[in-house]
Amino acid sequence: MRFSRRAMFAGLGLAGLGLASLAPALVYAEQFAGTYNPQATQVADGIWMVRGADEPIAFANGGAIANTVIIATDDGAVVVDPGPSLSYGKAIRALAEGVTGKAVIRVYITHLHPDHSFGAGAFDAGLVHALSATRHDLERDGEGFSDALFRVLADWMKGTTVVLPQGDVTAGETVIGGRTLRLFALGGHSSGDLAILDEATGTLIGGDLVFHDRAPATPHANIAGWLSALDRLAAVEHKQVIPGHGPLDTGNVAIPQTRDWLTWLDGMLHDAVLSGMNMTEAGAAEIPARFANIKVARYELQRSVSHFYPGLEAELLPMVGN
Amino acid sequence: MRLIKTILPAAASVFLAASPALAEGLPADPLGSPMWEYHAEKLFTGGPVIFDNRVKVILPVIAEDQHVVPVTVDARKLDGVKRIVVFADLNPIPVAIDYRPMGAAPFVATRIKLDQRTPVRAAVQLADGSWHVAGDWIDAAGGGCSAPPLSRVRGDWADHLGEMRGAAWSDGNSTRLRFGFRHPMDTGLVENIPAYNIETVRVTDAGGREIATMDVYGSVAEDPAFTLVVDRDGPMEVSARDTSGLEFTGELAPASGKRLSSGQ
Numbered sequence: 138m139r140f141s142r143r144a145m146f147a148g149l150g151l152a153g154l155g156l157a158s159l160a161p162a163l164v165y166a167e168q169f170a171g172t173y174n175p176q177a178t179q180v181a182d183g184i185w186m187v188r189g190a191d192e193p194i195a196f197a198n199g200g201a202i203a204n205t206v207i208i209a210t211d212d213g214a215v216v217v218d219p220g221p222s223l224s225y226g227k228a229i230r231a232l233a234e235g236v237t238g239k240a241v242i243r244v245y246i247t248h249l250h251p252d253h254s255f256g257a258g259a260f261d262a263g264l265v266h267a268l269s270a271t272r273h274d275l276e277r278d279g280e281g282f283s284d285a286l287f288r289v290l291a292d293w294m295k296g297t298t299v300v301l302p303q304g305d306v307t308a309g310e311t312v313i314g315g316r317t318l319r320l321f322a323l324g325g326h327s328s329g330d331l332a333i334l335d336e337a338t339g340t341l342i343g344g345d346l347v348f349h350d351r352a353p354a355t356p357h358a359n360i361a362g363w364l365s366a367l368d369r370l371a372a373v374e375h376k377q378v379i380p381g382h383g384p385l386d387t388g389n390v391a392i393p394q395t396r397d398w399l400t401w402l403d404g405m406l407h408d409a410v411l412s413g414m415n416m417t418e419a420g421a422a423e424i425p426a427r428f429a430n431i432k433v434a435r436y437e438l439q440r441s442v443s444h445f446y447p448g449l450e451a452e453l454l455p456m457v458g459n
Numbered sequence: 460m461r462l463i464k465t466i467l468p469a470a471a472s473v474f475l476a477a478s479p480a481l482a483e484g485l486p487a488d489p490l491g492s493p494m495w496e497y498h499a500e501k502l503f504t505g506g507p508v509i510f511d512n513r514v515k516v517i518l519p520v521i522a523e524d525q526h527v528v529p530v531t532v533d534a535r536k537l538d539g540v541k542r543i544v545v546f547a548d549l550n551p552i553p554v555a556i557d558y559r560p561m562g563a564a565p566f567v568a569t570r571i572k573l574d575q576r577t578p579v580r581a582a583v584q585l586a587d588g589s590w591h592v593a594g595d596w597i598d599a600a601g602g603g604c605s606a607p608p609l610s611r612v613r614g615d616w617a618d619h620l621g622e623m624r625g626a627a628w629s630d631g632n633s634t635r636l637r638f639g640f641r642h643p644m645d646t647g648l649v650e651n652i653p654a655y656n657i658e659t660v661r662v663t664d665a666g667g668r669e670i671a672t673m674d675v676y677g678s679v680a681e682d683p684a685f686t687l688v689v690d691r692d693g694p695m696e697v698s699a700r701d702t703s704g705l706e707f708t709g710e711l712a713p714a715s716g717k718r719l720s721s722g723q
Contacts, residue, residue: 193521285600356523412720413628413635415568415686416529417517436520443523447682450639453719454624457638458697458709 170292173199173228175220177236180377180385181338183209183316185236187229191351191383191432194221194252199293200286201225203252206342206379207233208335210314213242217333217342218381219256221286223297226256243313246302247344247381248327249274249357251282257300265302268322270329272304274357306331321370325363326353326381332370339376346370349383349391350430352437353398355444360403367396383432394431401425402438406445410453416446486510490578490596494548502544502554506588513537514593516581522573525603527680530555531568532581539586540565549577551604551648552678560687562670563662564633568686572603572646572678605648608681616643621699621707628716629692635716636662638697639684640707646677657683657701665693675699 177185187205190198200221207229208215214237219226233241246254246267254275257265267275279299287294308322321332326345333342341347345354346366370378371392378386386392409419420439428434485508488495499508513536522528534540543558543565555571565583573579580594610616625638640657647654656677662670670689689695698708 288600408720411722413626413637413686413716415531415637415684416570417519417531417568420519420529421517439519440521440523442529443519443527447527447684450624450684451682454626454637454639455715455719456622456624457626457711457715458623458707 168196168291170196170199170290170295173201173225175201175205175225175228175232177207177232178385179236180379181335181340183237184335184338184340184379185233186379186385187232188384189220189252189382193433193436194286194289196290196293199225200252200255200290203250203345203381204379204383205229205256207236208316208318209237209239210242210316212314213237213239215243215245215313215316215318216241216260217245218247218253218344219244219259221252221255222290222294223256223258224293224295226259229256230259244302245306245331245333246271247331247333247342248329249278249282250327250345250354251279251286253345253381254302255282255286255294255297255299257302258296258298262300263303265300266306267302267304268306268329268331269304270324271327271331272301274328275299275301310336319373321373323366323369325359325361325366326355327357330366332366334373334375339374341370341373341375341378343370343378343380343391345381346395347378347380347386347391348395348398349378349380349386350394351380351383351432352428352434353395353402354382354437355402355441358444360399363399364396367392367399398428398431401428402441406442406449407453410446410449416442419446490548490580490594492548492578494553495578498546498548498553502546502582503590506584506590508590508592511537511583511591511593514581514583514591516579516594518579518595518597522597522599525573525599525601526606526608527570528573528579528597528599528603529568529570530579531686532566532583534565534581534583534591537565537583537585537591540583541586542582542584543567544582544584545569545571545580546582547571547573547577547579547678550574550678552646552676554676555678556676557674558671559673560671562664562668562690564688564690566686566688567673570680570684572644572680573597573599574604575599575601604646604678607649607652608643608645610641610643610681611645611649611652616641621701621705623697623699623707623709625697625709625711626715626719627695627711627713628720629713631692632690634689634692634695634713636687636689636695636697636711637685637716638709638711639682640699641682642701644677644679644681644683655702657699657707660685660697660699662687662689663696663698664689664691665696670695 206217
């Protein structure tokens with residue numbers, strides 16, 4: 138371990154939190170960001186997965202909650218989703234160069250959300266590509282995301298700016314350095330969701346269309362559209378799925394599990410509105426036992442109540458009076 | 460002091476409210492809010508103040524949208540509830556609702572705007588004048604009260620103003636009412652948009668008797684929505700008035716909720 142003054146202060150900060158019950162004032166001591174240390178795990182020939190924490194975006198994890206994928210090609214490395222901040226993106230670039238022995242020649246952003254897209258600034262802007270809908274979404278929401286992430290992540294975000302990807306990705310096969318990638322232009326988790334199949338290894342990179350043992354997030358979701366995108370992905374022949382969040386799926390469980398959660402969520406929210414529950418009560422709804430191992434389930438359920446409930450009430454409750 | 464109080468009770472209570480003497484009579488705030496004494500001295504007239512965990516204030520684990528934060532207050536473990544005041548210490552418009560459930564259970568749910576991390580509390584006043592207070596901190600991004608409502612951004616707020624949706628779910632003894640209005644609920648804190656909000660909600664039964672009334676403030680979320688539980692069956696008339704004097708009314712039929720939940 139390399140000791141820097143900052144790392145030592147960070148250590149003191151953690152000690153302060155541990156002692157919170159004895160000395161409440163220490164809770165308010167300033168915290169300093171640490172150093173990202175992403176780890177690449179090889180999941181197929183020439184493909185590495187960098188796991189995000191299966192948690193909400195929080196200071197403690199530096200916002201590194203999404204999975205990143207590194208693909209080796211003859212011409213250089215391809216990175217999918219460079220993470221939440223400039224310094225995370227830089228760490229991913231170094232990691233990609235380390236494991237592939239080549240420079241990064243292309244970066245894909247699967248969708249607008251900042252835990253996936255904000256590391257783009259670590260790369261030459263000309264290398265960063267996404268669906269046109271994703272570029273459009275980031276033009277609209279990027280600064281708002283930036284405010285929100287700086288508020289929560291503070292120093293972890295140092296130097297991070299909104300870097301718009303080129304919105305030039307279209308569906309179909311593309312060959313990079315001898316490697317054939319099949320690109321799918323889908324939507325449902327957001328207005329533009331890119332999924333990528335590595336043909337040689339049968340590795341399907343689902344972006345946030347696929348969650349695995351981590352509850353799906355729905356801030357820009359259209360559930361019906363998302364379910365049809367999952368139908369499309371399920372029909373694509375593949376051997377394993379790298380989800381946007383959660384562990385590698387080699388047992389064909391992540392796509393059905395995401396579908397199961399979304400279907401349950403949609404039905405539960407409809408029933409809650411029709412049976413007279415309010416948002417608080419819907420957010421406290423029992424989560425079925427089959428989702429017991431799904432991380433941050435209650436947290437994402439309550440977020441989803443916020444995303445969908447007012448709209449469902451406007452749709453389902455009858456107009457009265459006047 | 461006693462002499463002054465006798466001669467000028469109203470003026471004295473205002474004066475006393477600002478004096479350290481009353482602040483010393485307040486219980487220490489378990490939430491450590493910088494605004495506790497300020498709000499307590501203004502709000503809690505007429506009786507002692509007690510932090511009471513029989514008052515349940517239910518907040519989400521995250522204020523996902525600081526414009527629409529659901530709050531439920533359940534004081535059904537207390538008898539003789541006269542008023543329920545919901546407020547957020549650090550909001551620019553601290554009080555959201557002041558509810559008087561004359562013929563209703565001491566239970567209310569609504570959605571509020573938050574402008575920053577703040578305590579959100581309910582203060583429940585009983586017939587003996589005492590105030591029973593509970594609440595918790597909730598984190599929130601800024602701008603809940605100081606960004607324009609969505610319908611102002613879209614520009615269609617006037618097209619749907621006052622539209623009311625709702626239903627009633629009766630179980631034979633009591634009736635749950637859920638209703639909401641289309642209304643921008645402008646706080647007055649957004650440039651060039653003056654304050655404009657629903658300010659009262661009234662529930663009356665078929666005989667015209669007042670069942671519940673509520674004062675509503677600009678910190679209640681756009682398109683305000685309410686859940687109440689009234690102590691009788693039968694059709695309930697809900698009427699709301701806004702700060703421009705417009706009245707919005709609608710009747711919630713006793714079987715309307717049952718029809719919805721049975722899919723008819």
